[in-house]
Amino acid sequence: MTEYRGVMVHAEVAEGKLAAIATELLGCGRKLADDLGEELSAVIVGSGVSGSAQEAFAFGADKVYVVNDALLQDYRTDTHVAVMEKAVRQAMPSILLLGQTSIGRDLAPRLAFRLETAATMDCIELAIDSSSKRLLCTKPVYGGNARAAFISEVEPQIATVRAKAMTPLEPDSSRKGEVVAIEAGLDPSAVRTKVTEKVKQEVEGISLEAANVVIGGGRGIGGADGFKQLEELAGMLKGAVGASRPPCDNGWVPDVVQIGLTGKIVAPDLYLAVALSGSSQHMAGCSGCKNIVAINKDPEANIFREARFGVVGDWKKVLPAFTEKVRELLAE
Amino acid sequence: MTVNIIVCVKQVIDPEAPPSSFKVDEASKKVVPPAGVPPVISPFDENAVEAALRIKDAQGGKITVLSMGVNLLREVVKKPLSMGADELVLLEDEAFVGGDSWANALGLAMAIKKIGQYDLILCGRQAADWDDGQVGSGIAEMLGLPSVTLARKIDVGDGKAVVERVTADGYEVIEVSLPALITVSNELGEARYPTIKGIMAAKKIEPAVWKPADIGLEPAQIGAAGRKISLERLYQPVHEGKCELIEGESPEEAGVNLALKLREQKLL
Numbered sequence: 171m172t173e174y175r176g177v178m179v180h181a182e183v184a185e186g187k188l189a190a191i192a193t194e195l196l197g198c199g200r201k202l203a204d205d206l207g208e209e210l211s212a213v214i215v216g217s218g219v220s221g222s223a224q225e226a227f228a229f230g231a232d233k234v235y236v237v238n239d240a241l242l243q244d245y246r247t248d249t250h251v252a253v254m255e256k257a258v259r260q261a262m263p264s265i266l267l268l269g270q271t272s273i274g275r276d277l278a279p280r281l282a283f284r285l286e287t288a289a290t291m292d293c294i295e296l297a298i299d300s301s302s303k304r305l306l307c308t309k310p311v312y313g314g315n316a317r318a319a320f321i322s323e324v325e326p327q328i329a330t331v332r333a334k335a336m337t338p339l340e341p342d343s344s345r346k347g348e349v350v351a352i353e354a355g356l357d358p359s360a361v362r363t364k365v366t367e368k369v370k371q372e373v374e375g376i377s378l379e380a381a382n383v384v385i386g387g388g389r390g391i392g393g394a395d396g397f398k399q400l401e402e403l404a405g406m407l408k409g410a411v412g413a414s415r416p417p418c419d420n421g422w423v424p425d426v427v428q429i430g431l432t433g434k435i436v437a438p439d440l441y442l443a444v445a446l447s448g449s450s451q452h453m454a455g456c457s458g459c460k461n462i463v464a465i466n467k468d469p470e471a472n473i474f475r476e477a478r479f480g481v482v483g484d485w486k487k488v489l490p491a492f493t494e495k496v497r498e499l500l501a502e
Numbered sequence: 503m504t505v506n507i508i509v510c511v512k513q514v515i516d517p518e519a520p521p522s523s524f525k526v527d528e529a530s531k532k533v534v535p536p537a538g539v540p541p542v543i544s545p546f547d548e549n550a551v552e553a554a555l556r557i558k559d560a561q562g563g564k565i566t567v568l569s570m571g572v573n574l575l576r577e578v579v580k581k582p583l584s585m586g587a588d589e590l591v592l593l594e595d596e597a598f599v600g601g602d603s604w605a606n607a608l609g610l611a612m613a614i615k616k617i618g619q620y621d622l623i624l625c626g627r628q629a630a631d632w633d634d635g636q637v638g639s640g641i642a643e644m645l646g647l648p649s650v651t652l653a654r655k656i657d658v659g660d661g662k663a664v665v666e667r668v669t670a671d672g673y674e675v676i677e678v679s680l681p682a683l684i685t686v687s688n689e690l691g692e693a694r695y696p697t698i699k700g701i702m703a704a705k706k707i708e709p710a711v712w713k714p715a716d717i718g719l720e721p722a723q724i725g726a727a728g729r730k731i732s733l734e735r736l737y738q739p740v741h742e743g744k745c746e747l748i749e750g751e752s753p754e755e756a757g758v759n760l761a762l763k764l765r766e767q768k769l770l
């Protein structure tokens with residue numbers, strides 16, 4: 171029997187560069203591999219992605235498997251599961267980490283089941299259990315109301331990791347490693363899906379995930395007009411506007427600005443939460459926020475359990491005065 | 503084409519109950535159901551039922567609802583019937599309790615095999631209890647079907663489905679051959695309310711209740727006994743945060759004082 175050894179990271183590439191989540195996974199994978207005294211590898215899957223191997227070394231990988239094939243241009247379940255299965259069977263990692271991204275959410279479960287196991291999804295903490303030496307995976311459950319720690323009894327131990335939950339290493343471009351090319355060997359006729367169109371819902375200004383200031387609006391904003399006031403404030407603070415789910419469901423703002431369990435993960439220095447109650451599912455996207463400030467008319471709202479500063483009151487009265495004062499202070 | 507659709511739905515503790523009512527029992531690693539808050543169909547599963555109904559409205563077909571667990575409240579699991587679904591199959595047995603995604607997908611996949619006729623299997627994108635999002639893909643893998651996750655729109659015709667799949671910055675359009683499994687996200691739109699007529703019709707529908715043996719499974723393969731992933735610990739995160747409330751004579755003044763406070767704290 172060949173032994174499963176080492177940690178492998180599925181490293182996504184976006185626009186020719188390692189995605190932020192890939193660098194985070196490598197940072198965490200490096201630590202786990204060191205704790206085990208084993209190797210950290212990355213696997214990069216796509217078309218025209220070979221150039222990203224060096225980046226993976228810089229962020230901590232010892233070895234990089236590259237599966238480069240024109241058929242892997244778009245993410246498709248059938249193609250990516252097939253080549254990842256091949257990579258895992260070749261590398262035999264004892265731990266496999268993927269990002270909790272639109273790709274990882276689809277790829278990890280299907281790949282795990284193909285390997286006759288299940289993954290642990292959306293982890294925020296990973297550690298090697300001191301007694302069993304197994305991967306202890308902690309993830310929020312019940313919409314963030316509770317946390318659960320799991321151990322897989324089967325190899326490879328597969329987990330996806332939430333964005334911004336882990337810290338990348340400082341890249342060191344002098345680090346080198348071994349590149350191993352894996353033949354995709356895909357049969358195009360066995361691929362049962364086709365991507366016919368990709369639609370981007372563009373949002374102007376700074377991206378939510380990168381912003382240092384985020385203004386989040388909730389159901390209590392009441393409509394698209396209210397969000398214009400949040401936009402104005404965000405513009406002044408060089409921030410981005412996000413929302414809880416109801417404003418997205420109601421079409422006041424585009425779906426892509428939803429923050430939370432099934433939306434974006436934000437980690438600004440300042441998160442100003444306006445007229446949102448702070449449901450556990452919303453807060454799931456905010457755990458990296460350094461300072462939460464709330465404006466809500468209900469003193470019992472859960473957001474006040476999460477916030478550092480708050481005002482109890484009607485945002486329609488509080489916010490314009492706040493915005494004017496901010497304008498004044500910034501002009502000083 | 504008329505379409506045979508199977509929708510998997512899960513009964514869960516109401517995820518919209520106030521966070522303060524949420525309690526876990528760490529010793530038994532279980533959630534204590536909040537008193538007086540009835541369970542619900544996991545919200546994304548209701549979106550999946552809605553997706554099925556829209557397809558049925560457009561081109562006709564039959565919708566079979568499948569649910570697994572114990573103490574399945576009939577008024578809860580019959581809700582999809584009162585919305586317009588046609589049949590209900592329940593996998594109801596102690597042996598199904600405590601499974602992980604693997605064990606749960608296995609039970610559902612075997613039941614789907616027994617139901618036999620389907621063009622489309624729909625699931626919610628993730629259940630509101632364990633927030634895993636694996637069972638749909640798992641069923642597809644076990645049945646050897648193509649899968650598309652996170653659908654916000656599904657059109658069926660010509661032996662294929664055209665699916666809009668939610669991505670981080672928008673969506674992609676995916677064509678998939680049928681039969682296929684698709685998981686549905688809330689962007690599809692809210693589930694319709696049951697009608698009075700629907701509620702009356704649902705009352706008359708007797709669910710088929712299947713035990714593990716009915717779907718060819720041993721109790722050791724499912725529920726807690728069939729797990730691949732063991733639950734080591736379940737706990738509630740502590741909130742150590744303390745909120746400083748900023749006041750004023752009027753809401754406007756409170757707004758001004760908040761700005762001053764944030765300035766003082768170098769947050770502006």
Ligand SMILES: Cc1cc2nc3c(=O)[nH]c(=O)nc-3n(C[C@H](O)[C@H](O)[C@H](O)COP(=O)(O)OP(=O)(O)OC[C@H]3O[C@@H](n4cnc5c(N)ncnc54)[C@H](O)[C@@H]3O)c2cc1C
Nearest residue numbers: 388389390414415430431432445446447452467468484485
């Ligand atoms: C499985 C699952 C996943 C989910 N995923 C997400 C997710 O990713 N992101 C997300 O956000 N939600 C998600 N939700 C929904 C979530 O449970 C809540 O329903 C949602 O976050 C509530 O949004 P809200 O706070 O804006 O609305 P509400 O809870 O209705 O709160 C509105 C708040 O506005 C306040 N308010 C109203 N008017 C005013 C006023 N004039 N001035 C000041 N305050 C006012 C009220 O006091 C109240 O606190 C999910 C739910 C489920 C079940």
